[in-house]
Amino acid sequence: MAKTILIVDDNAHVRLALCELFKRESDFEVCGEAENGKEAIAKALELHPDLIVLDLSMPVMNGLDAARELKRLMPTVPLIMCSAFGDVFAAQQARLIGISELVSKSQPADILVNKARSLFYQNAA
Numbered sequence: 001m002a003k004t005i006l007i008v009d010d011n012a013h014v015r016l017a018l019c020e021l022f023k024r025e026s027d028f029e030v031c032g033e034a035e036n037g038k039e040a041i042a043k044a045l046e047l048h049p050d051l052i053v054l055d056l057s058m059p060v061m062n063g064l065d066a067a068r069e070l071k072r073l074m075p076t077v078p079l080i081m082c083s084a085f086g087d088v089f090a091a092q093q094a095r096l097i098g099i100s101e102l103v104s105k106s107q108p109a110d111i112l113v114n115k116a117r118s119l120f121y122q123n124a125a
Contacts, residue, residue, distance in 0.1 A: 004031035005122055006047060008040040008054035008066070008084075014105070018030050018053060018082070021109050037066025044070055049077065051116055056083035056090055071098045078119040082112060089097065 005028055007018045017034050022028040032047045034040040038061040040054060051071060056063040068078050078100040085092070091102055101115040 002027055003050040003116075004029050004047070005116070006030075006032050006034065006040065006044055006049040006052045008037070008052065008058070008063070010035050010036045010055060010058040014055070017109075018112075021113065022116075025113055025117075027120075037061030037063060037069075040066050041069050041073070044074060047073075047102075049079050051119065053080045053112070053116070055080050056081055056094075057060070064090065064097060067094065067097045067099055080116060080119070081107040081113065101104065 005018045007030060009015045009018065012035050017077045019030045019033065022030050023049070032043045034043045038044050039063055040052065044052060055067060063081055067114055070077065070079060080096050080101045080103060081099045082105060083105045100119055103112045103115060103118040
């Protein structure tokens with residue numbers, strides 16, 4: 001059974017690219033999209049995804065604030081922060097919040113897919 005993923009990014013082109021990336025993988029299914037952290041929380045509660053991939057810098061509610069709330073509401077759902085920014089402080093905060101993986105948008109796309117897949121194998125063990 002495919003693992004469901006919620007894609008969260010304020011850039012529609014990035015969301016589309018991430019959705020297409022995961023749709024090509026038979027073990028993943030994109031269950032929804034959100035364009036900011038506040039919308040991500042509402043969609044996550046509605047859709048109950050197996051994994052959430054979220055951007056750091058978004059309007060309304062940024063990725064770190066959304067991640068804090070998502071970890072409180074859904075502590076077992078892994079989160080991957082996918083961001084263009086290489087901010088060391090943001091990376092430290094992400095780890096403290098409980099974000100499972102950090103991926104730079106400048107890295108090859110297969111790194112994101114491989115990290116997502118490893119979270120499921122790791123959590124299934």
